[in-house]
Amino acid sequence: MTDAKQQVHDAARRARVAAATLALTPRAAKDEALKAMADALVAASAEIIAANDKDVVAAREAGTGENVIDRLALDEGRIAAFADGVRDIAALPDPIGEVVRGSTLPNGLRLQQIRVPMGVIGMIYEGRPNVTADAAAICLKAGSAVLLRGSSSASESNTAIIKVMREALAGTSIPPDSIQQIAADDRASATHLMQARGLVDLVIPRGGAGLINAVVSESTVPVIETGVGNCHVYVDADADLDMALDIVINAKTQRNSVCNAAESLLVHKAVADTFLPRVVAALQKQGVTVHGDPSFCAIDGDVVPATDEDYATEYLSADISAKVVESLDDAVDHIRTFSSGHTEAIVTSSLAASRRFTMGVDSAAVMVNASTRFTDGGEFGFGAEIGISTQKLHARGPMGLPEMTTTTYVVTGSGHVR
Incomplete structure (x- = not known):
């Protein structure tokens, strides 16, 4: 196993431990952690902007188009906006434990389909640092740990944002390993993440057609396609x-x-x-x-x-x-x-x-x-979204909190045998 693969797998194992804790964490504790993250992001605006300036300078030197730089660049207003998005997620109902449907069967068994966390979610995305905060907050509220693999073009920005959020979690009951960064210095890290079947439960690509097609083609972990908008x-x-x-x-x-x-x-x-x-x-x-x-x-x-x-x-x-x-x-x-x-x-x-x-x-x-x-999770009233799903299985359209969960059937009897 290469060092890069080992690093990804080690991070995924830590995430699985954190996810087990998250699955049992009550809403109040998750919301407290999200608010702490939001406050920390605003307080660290200068630090985040300084890191982001390095990414923007590098992008301009590389001849990157201004439309792409617009998606990359951060200022105090944009940081405040995605911090507000984190607070908005804290204010949303907790999907975990929601009964999707239920009934009492003729034999007296009580059947309930309830929402439960996905577990460990891998995000592979391009140069939009706001996605780092949005994805971390949505996954945490939905009870899942997240592995964030942004693009190398936003590496400095993402590193700063994730550092701030992890430090904020250290002061709460939520394990900091609920949010981890996967290095973006080479493509292999993305490949190892999307092929960590058994360690990662879901991969969500967010970016252009090239990125999404690559993840769909190469992943052995289940994928939800998002984002391409013609x-x-x-x-x-x-x-x-x-x-x-x-x-x-x-x-x-x-x-x-x-x-x-x-x-x-x-x-x-x-x-x-x-x-x-x-x-x-x-x-x-x-x-x-x-x-x-x-x-x-x-x-x-x-x-x-x-x-x-x-x-x-x-x-x-x-x-x-x-x-x-x-x-x-x-x-x-x-x-x-x-x-x-x-x-x-x-x-x-x-x-x-x-x-x-x-x-x-x-x-x-x-x-x-x-x-x-x-077409936007916020505009639809879902709060911040993880992306717009353009496929047809599990989730379609803006993916808010319910779409970031799976379900379990809980069947309660009184000594029933078949």
Whole structure:
């Protein structure tokens, strides 16, 4: 066994010991620990920002795009925001022990399906240090220990955040080994984490398509896919075009480097003549490059001709693909071909059209007359999320506390034998 593999396995074994304690820890103790973590993060803002500055400088020197640096950079406001997220999680109901369903069988046995912790969760994620705090807090509240393997681009930031949180736990009844960092200095550590079957119960990748595909392909530990967001906005023939314009601009430009930002615009041919000049001008005013079909290209010479690659791309930048469609069914077919299964939106005043669209697309979330930017655990009222699941087993959509648990059947009898 290599040193790197041994380090990962040793961390996982420590996490299993911590998880056994966490599983029996009452809500009050977990909430006290989360509040201590939040307070410590705010108190250590200067230390965390100093570490983060090293990551940002290194990223700029490496030629990293500003949209990626935006996800990496921290300031006092962002640290306060994710500390507030930790407090919000403390305020949420504890999912552990919740009865999912129950009944008394004809033979008198009492059957209950209850939520229990996953155990040890491995997080493999890219350069967003806020995920470090979010993941640690959600896993802890859900009764699981977490192994955090961030990217090398955020190594200094993640190290500082995890150090602060572990030190905060040392003053509580929660074992500090409930939160551990897996070194990000080489790819092997991620491989060892995702193949630590028997030591790690679940792996969650959070990042771009390359990361997620690698984890899904190489992991021997069960995986929940998250994050890739090729999200669409479809403007229907019966759309309120003022509303449609507001939704498109918000979905694309409110923050374009996140997974629930719109990456593709579809417009019904019946409203194209009126809507296309307005939306192209509005997007360009916001600095967005439109990659369009011939109908969009005819509106403005700065529109870039779109390819199938554009329609399949999660840009995470000030770019959007665009196409005029013949019908709602044509829009649904396009989305089913190119979507990543994250979020789709329809703008329409037709109840029949909205129903056909919501049933036709196959995605984790569907918005009717609302921006794709609302697909978020916080916006849904779940508190901070671990990610947006785009697969169909166990969890789909924003993954809050309930999605971070599994269940056990507890059967109570009075001497029953079969």
